[in-house]
Amino acid sequence: MTKIAFVRKKEIPPSPPPITEVGLIGWLRQNLFSSWLNSILTVLSVYFIVIMLWDFIPWAYGGHWNTKSLRECLDLDPDVACFSVLAARWKQLLFGLYPAEEYWRPTLTFIFLLLAIVPILFPKFFRFFWFSIIYPGLAVWLLWGGSVWSISIVYIGLTLGVLFFLTLIRRYLKNYMIAAILAFLFTAVFFLFISNWLVGLLNAILPINLPFVESLKMGGFTLSLIVGVTGIVASFPIGILLALGRQSNLPVIKMICVGFIEFIRGVPLITLLFVASVLLNYFLPPGTNFDIVLRVVIMVTLFSAAYMAEVIRGGLAGLPLGQHEASASLGLTYWQSQRLIIMPQALKISIPGIVNTFIGLFKDTTLVSIISLRDPVGLASTIRADQKWNGIYWELYVAIGLMFFIFCWGMSQYSQYLERKLKTDK
Amino acid sequence: MCIGKFYVHTEVSKLKIKVKEGKNMKKLFFGVLTALALAAGGTFAGTLDDVKARGNLLCGVSTGAPGFATVDDSGKDVGFDVDYCRALAAAIFGDPMAVKFVGLTSAVRFTALAAGEVDILARNTTWTYSRDTDLKQTFLGVNYYDGQGFMVKKELGVKSTTELDGATVCIQVGTTTELNLADYFKENGMSYEPVPTADNAESQQQYLAGACDTYTTDASALHGTRVNLENPDDHLVLPEIISKEPLGPLVRHGDDNWADIGRWVLNALVIAEEKGITKANIDSWKDTKDAEIHRLLGTGDDDILAMVGLPKNAMYNAIKAGGNYGEIFENNLGATSGINIERGVNASWTKGGILYSPPFR
Structure with missing residues (x-):
């Protein structure tokens, strides 16, 4: 009686999952056809995508690139795109009316911009942060030209001021407040009385000059980037200060911050731009030449700083009160606790909102076309006013839209990378 | 310069009186604006x-x-x-x-x-x-x-603006042409349906897409546009000019x-x-x-x-x-x-x- 019970020595290999759950079919079922509503939506979407591409691809793919005018395009084949306008005008769309022999300057400025933001975006390159510091001055000099010393002097003056402050603190004074005031006075004296003389001297010893290019000539994506990047970079710290000021216990500071934020948010950007372009001229003494690009940059910065402040305040409000109390109980001062405990967490929470504001600001730069600056959208109408290209429409806007998409999508991708990297709660 | 400063002084002294009288701040603001504008104006002598x-x-x-x-x-x-x-x-x-x-x-x-x-x-x-x-x-x-004109497709068979009764018209909003259009159709006892557009380029796109029978703007712009249409001969700028520009x-x-x-x-x-x-x-x-x-x-x-x-x-x-x-x-x-x-x-x-x-x- 040999009853040998079956004993399995090995585990049964798992059978493959049903074909409807894996691979392409599984993916489709899970993502596109998971319910009858989703199936209908999928079919409809595919239908619309196909009919759009059905028209767009032959139109774009067969487009003319080498004709001399829209008329020629139409005579060749009126049903395809006339990208010749881009071939003829791409330099203007990128550089505006910047003198052609100086195109290397905005190009170099842009390359340096990419280099300068790397240390800010990626901490492992932080040792190159000094380049990000000198970049603003370098960019201004490259774009507008003139003597290198008249811009360097700003750096020289500020460095001297900081050195003066540090020396005072280390050697002579214990009181930060008095040292700061003295350092401020020192810097003011330097800029009021010494800087002009020093610039003259340096120019005489070692003249390094670039031909001057006026703001009237700035345009195209160069202008969008000047306004957008400066606005973004400058509005961030101002926004942080405003957000902190709004939560301050000091009534005067709080009132100023609330007043500023609510005033700016209550006014459309285009109104501020009109103030910058039109009204300021009435208030300033006649003959003052207050650069139009600078005026616009200031307005755009103030505008987005107000929004930034509210985004960051949202992040601050999202922190539990315990964090403030914990940092206070450790004996940290206000600024120490902001720097070490509060801000890192609050900013992390606010990343989507911050990038949202940045992207919005960058796209809002197209509004400057209404006050006569030649940004890409403004240039589109200038180009159409040339009889050779009168009547061209989609080609220009497709190209401009594509350029804006690249920049905005890049910002969005970076913010997602940053969120993943800073994710500590999982 | 002197003229400018003089104006500022007089304006400011008037303003002081106004403030004493307890008038509202709005007047003060516009007063200052005027003073500044005059100050600015005074320096344009040469x-x-x-x-x-x-x-x-x-x-x-x-x-x-x-x-x-x-x-x-x-x-x-x-x-x-x-x-x-x-x-x-x-x-x-x-x-x-x-x-x-x-x-x-x-x-x-x-x-x-x-x-x-x-x-x-x-x-x-x-x-x-x-x-x-x-x-x-x-x-x-x-x-x-210049003057305001109309462009139509030839196939419409219209030879004169007086035949445009009941037409859909592409018109740039907020321009004098919009007002002229309304006046002209009213004067001639005709009706029309406006299709509002933002600028000449948009008018043109709407017109070509068939959203309107005719589109109107300054005649110089109409001519410039017509030349660059796919088939200029299919389009006609009507001879009437309805406004003085x-x-x-x-x-x-x-x-x-x-x-x-x-x-x-x-x-x-x-x-x-x-x-x-x-x-x-x-x-x-x-x-x-x-x-x-x-x-x-x-x-x-x-x-x-x-x-x-x-x-x-x-x-x-x-x-x-x-x-x-x-x-x-x-x-x-x-x-x-x-x-x-x-x-x-x-x-x-x-x-x-x-x-x-x-x-x-």
Whole structure:
């Protein structure tokens, strides 16, 4: 009686999952056809995508690139795109009316911009942060030209001021407040009385000059980037200060911050731009030449700083009160606790909102076309006013839209990378 | 300067009284604005001197109006208004390139002029009563008689605007053309359905897509647009012009000498065409018996241009810059330009048009 019970020595290999759950079919079922509503939506979407591409691809793919005018395009084949306008005008769309022999300057400025933001975006390159510091001055000099010393002097003056402050603190004074005031006075004296003389001297010893290019000539994506990047970079710290000021216990500071934020948010950007372009001229003494690009940059910065402040305040409000109390109980001062405990967490929470504001600001730069600056959208109408290209429409806007998409999508991708990297709660 | 300061003082003292009386803050604000505007206005006494000191003319032109002002593929400013400013610069400096063009949108053009950002505005601007008086500007004359027209597809079979009853019309919102359209249809007892658009380019797209039977804007723009349609012969610009749009250069109130200079450069270009003086033959008039030509070109004995502070050969330089009125028209709006606008009323009075300059003496 040999009853040998079956004993399995090995585990049964798992059978493959049903074909409807894996691979392409599984993916489709899970993502596109998971319910009858989703199936209908999928079919409809595919239908619309196909009919759009059905028209767009032959139109774009067969487009003319080498004709001399829209008329020629139409005579060749009126049903395809006339990208010749881009071939003829791409330099203007990128550089505006910047003198052609100086195109290397905005190009170099842009390359340096990419280099300068790397240390800010990626901490492992932080040792190159000094380049990000000198970049603003370098960019201004490259774009507008003139003597290198008249811009360097700003750096020289500020460095001297900081050195003066540090020396005072280390050697002579214990009181930060008095040292700061003295350092401020020192810097003011330097800029009021010494800087002009020093610039003259340096120019005489070692003249390094670039031909001057006026703001009237700035345009195209160069202008969008000047306004957008400066606005973004400058509005961030101002926004942080405003957000902190709004939560301050000091009534005067709080009132100023609330007043500023609510005033700016209550006014459309285009109104501020009109103030910058039109009204300021009435208030300033006649003959003052207050650069139009600078005026616009200031307005755009103030505008987005107000929004930034509210985004960051949202992040601050999202922190539990315990964090403030914990940092206070450790004996940290206000600024120490902001720097070490509060801000890192609050900013992390606010990343989507911050990038949202940045992207919005960058796209809002197209509004400057209404006050006569030649940004890409403004240039589109200038180009159409040339009889050779009168009547061209989609080609220009497709190209401009594509350029804006690249920049905005890049910002969005970076913010997602940053969120993943800073994710500590999982 | 002195005039400016004087105005500020009087305004401020008035303001103090107002505040004492307990009037509201709004008045104070606008009072300050007026005071500042007057202060600014007071310093514009010698535009010609300012321009000479600066070394170039600041000319406000359109950021983009076909035929009138734009930049070409190489970034050079070109256009009918541009050529007028080049002539003016040539008259002052002897150099048609001594001018900086400031592109201005219609939203900011008048304030830019009033604030002194430009010395002269040559921006296809219609001369109207309120712009002349209320906005405190001086129009120097008319350099182009425009008017509002209509474009239709030929297949519609319409030959005249009087047959447009019940039509859908693409119209740019917020322009004088919109008001003219309403007036015209009302006057003629016709009805229409407006299709609002933002600008000429959008009107054109809507019209081509069949959203409207006809589209209306200034006739010069219609001609420019039609030439570049897929089949220009399928479209027709109707012969009727329903509004008067006399376009011309303008300056601020308060500097008559400067206005005279701008006005007479424009007149000189018109006279030159009338007399047959062209860019090419301008040097061959030395022996003419016509005394007016001698005065104009500065080849005679009397130097009448000194009266406005210009050199004796100023008008010679102005005409030499881009040719006479007819040549400038031809290059920017006529057959050479590809826009193919007929001279029509913009011909000299000797050729059936209404361009008529006062005599140069």
